[in-house]
Amino acid sequence: MNKEIIAVYPGSFDPITNGHLDIIKRASRLFSKVIVLVAINENKSERFTPILRKEFIDSAIKENNLTNVTCDYYNGLTVKYCEIHNASYIIRGLRVVSDFEYEWAYATTNEYIDNNIEFVFLMAKKENTFISSSSIIELAKNHIDVSKLTPKLVSEKLKEKYK
Numbered sequence: 001m002n003k004e005i006i007a008v009y010p011g012s013f014d015p016i017t018n019g020h021l022d023i024i025k026r027a028s029r030l031f032s033k034v035i036v037l038v039a040i041n042e043n044k045s046e047r048f049t050p051i052l053r054k055e056f057i058d059s060a061i062k063e064n065n066l067t068n069v070t071c072d073y074y075n076g077l078t079v080k081y082c083e084i085h086n087a088s089y090i091i092r093g094l095r096v097v098s099d100f101e102y103e104w105a106y107a108t109t110n111e112y113i114d115n116n117i118e119f120v121f122l123m124a125k126k127e128n129t130f131i132s133s134s135s136i137i138e139l140a141k142n143h144i145d146v147s148k149l150t151p152k153l154v155s156e157k158l159k160e161k162y163k
C-alpha cells in the first residue's frame with residue numbers, strides 16, 4: 001500500500017500572488033497532498049485577516065482545479081502543525097539570493113525543533129522573481145493593474161480596496 005506523502009507550504013500569503021500559486025501548482029505534482037498553511041503571526045501587522053487570506057487561497061485552488069491541495073490556518077509552530085497532520089515535508093519558495101538567508105534561518109530553526117521534517121525549496125520561475133505580496137500592494141495602492149500578478153479574487157479585492 002502506498003503511503004500518502006503530505007507537504008505543508010507555510011507563509012503569510014498576505015495576499016497570495018501568482019508567485020505563490022506557481023509554487024503550489026508545482027508542489028501539487030510532487031506530493032500526494034499539499035496543505036497551504038496561512039501563518040497567524042500576532043507580531044506582524046496584517047493586511048488581510050487570516051479568514052480572508054484563506055478565502056483567496058481557496059478560490060485560487062478551486063479555479064485551478066488543484067484537487068490534492070487544501071488550505072488551513074494556524075497560529076502555532078509549523079512543525080507542530082506538520083506533526084499533527086502527518087506531514088513530513090515543508091515547502092518554501094526561493095526567489096533571489098536575499099531570500100536565502102531568511103530561509104536558511106527558518107529551516108535550521110525548524111530542524112532544531114524536529115529534524116524529521118524535510119525542507120524542500122522550489123526556485124521561483126524567472127517571471128515571478130519580482131512578485132511579492134508587498135510589491136502587489138504598492139502597485140495596487142498606486143492604481144496599477146495587478147490582475148496578471150495575482151489570482152482573480154485578489155486583484156478584484158485590491159481594486160475595490162484602493163479605488
Ligand code: ADP
Binds near residue numbers: 013018019092123130
Ligand atoms: P513569509 O512571511 O513566511 O515569508 P510569504 O507569503 O511572504 O510568507 O512567502 C511564503 C513563501 O513563498 C516563502 O518561502 C517565499 O520565499 C515564497 N515566495 C513568495 N513570493 C514568491 C514568488 N514570487 N515566487 C516563488 N516563491 C515565493
